[in-house]
Amino acid sequence: MHFGFSLLHTDATSHARLGRIITPHGEIATPAFAPVGTQATVKALDPRDLHELGAELILSNTYHLYLRPGADVVAGLGGLHRFMGWDGPILTDSGGFQLFSLAGRRTFSDEGVLFRSHIDGSQHLFTPEMVIHVQEQLGADIIMCLDECAEPHDRAYNERALARTHAWAGRCVAAHTRPDQALFGIVQGGIWADLRQQSAEFLTALDLPGYAIGGLSVGESKAQMHAMLEVTAPLLPAGKPRYLMGVGAPEDLLESVARGIDLFDCVLPTRLARNAALFTRQGRINLRNARFERDPAPVEGGCGCYTCRHFSLAYLHHLFKAEELLAYRLATIHNVHFLLHLMRDIRAAIAAGRLSALKEEFLSGYQLVPEGTRAASLERRGATHKTHTDEAK
């Protein structure tokens, strides 16, 4: 069997689930968080780091790899796993979200998306068929249908985008030829419950091996995101994994798992790390803060990551002040560890029937970044091209 999902346990008091995804490159215990390796590298980390951190799945971006180095180059070198030296499971997105983010540089039509490269301005067309072909060249274990993500607040636009997303899903299924890749569908529908419901029902009828929920964390409120998850997740087949795209704040992971999500990806831990913002159980800290100049403590007492086991806040503060390359690596290790460790805690809590207790414990100590603040904007996947190239840098 190339791909499979076993639902191992469902929480008695929430929609949380324990499961296991099987892929040709290994298994993934769910709920799981996938670090993002946009350009065939999780920024500042090497594959050994990822294994040691316990990453069981990473995401890479079709849009970026198509442009550079080119899917044919990757295919000629044996596919993405061999190219980047990562032998674990990989998921590639379809580029839909990147194209959505390329505001002013792309045009959506029924045929596909005409866009100009953020690298050299060259013009390209992504059709559903071509996006599948590119993802088959890359060779990830899980690939995604091309979708049209829409601004969350425009109902008429969301209706048109949803119709196109559904038509494209059918074309993607028809174009897909590799039996060793699992093609997931993407539920859209903005912040409208009836559109989400319609999308979940349409895609479920296609009997795909897994389903993503897209178009969230793009500007709607957290309450709206939760509402959409509550509408959508129960409509998706219980025996298939459910993947919430682009979400990775600790509080969002806890809230979404409780609403039935099995899989997440997000640039948040890696991007924050490069901005010197580190997760702790008390909330985020910024390593550039002068109060850390002489602090001999680790980022977090008791943390088992390489960074916390060997280095002080003072040293990390120095590395960021001095703009040393090691700063980005050590900060990234901690943030990825933090989220992967949180996911392990979450899985253990589900198994023990105490997810709500974990959620309460965690959130009572964790200072949230207020919505609408500049710090919060870093947390969004970002609906702008700039934010995307930030991650590409």
Place this chain on the structure above:
Amino acid sequence: MHFGFSLLHTDATSHARLGRIITPHGEIATPAFAPVGTQATVKALDPRDLHELGAELILSNTYHLYLRPGADVVAGLGGLHRFMGWDGPILTDSGGFQLFSLAGRRTFSDEGVLFRSHIDGSQHLFTPEMVIHVQEQLGADIIMCLDECAEPHDRAYNERALARTHAWAGRCVAAHTRPDQALFGIVQGGIWADLRQQSAEFLTALDLPGYAIGGLSVGESKAQMHAMLEVTAPLLPAGKPRYLMGVGAPEDLLESVARGIDLFDCVLPTRLARNAALFTRQGRINLRNARFERDPAPVEGGCGCYTCRHFSLAYLHHLFKAEELLAYRLATIHNVHFLLHLMRDIRAAIAAGRLSALKEEFLSGYQLVPEGTRAASLERRGATHKTHTDEAK
């Protein structure tokens, strides 16, 4: 014993020596090459990388650490070893070479060196006594006397600088209090054999635990460098280690070992790596070259470094084109491995009485960078401030 040097073997047909330096933080098999960690980090590497690469000594810069984070900060955090998480031997330079490089921003006088920080323009005075105090705060295993490095071609200036270097050496010895640190003297004298001789004799009379040769690889020709080594090394005591500062090109290591040098440091492997220039047995290659776009081979077939064991030229080419942080790390691992592996080969060849055969074999296949070219200028330690901040970035 805090510090010691055992001369294990002297080559029959050259001045090459095998030895062992003992320090409070471990032993160093010589001839040895020390990677440079200017700002308390070997750029892009962590301490585990350094151990795995087989580094037995690293160098850090007093000038840089004094300015940022400050020697008192480092001392308050338990010293440089603990601060940077490296438990092996460390050598700190005295700042003399950095001050020499700060052309237009510093004034040498008999008292010391008045200079303006390259970071914020603030004014500071380095005296011999203060440089020793700073190095005692940092706590390296081997520390250096303050010296005045001089442009190699001005005889009168070199005479004055040498007199000052000798006076300062005496003041450094008098100021030095920590018995667990070995204080080395630095032979100067530019490209004049009689000045080099005078310096070696003066410093030898101070009976220091080790001697460095400074002021080379700063603009003189390779032939001049070799001539100065041939004059100086035999005048230094056979039972003390001899350290050639700031030299690290493979051909220079081979030539200098044959002339009796035991120890080297240089930013070359790390700086070249960040410029995508990698060592191979055939010479340097640049990973940005378009010919590597689809090349599935490693940088060097048979190389045992992490980079060559896991990644293709095509992948490294992609990482550099995409300006990914992992590029600098993987390239640095290879270059440092290359030099440390060469030093192992050199030690084995001395033990087997075949150093000249190794030298001939290596140099017959290795394409040298022509002197005076732009690529060669990268190789110099750099007599400009810019070059230094390059390494600091």
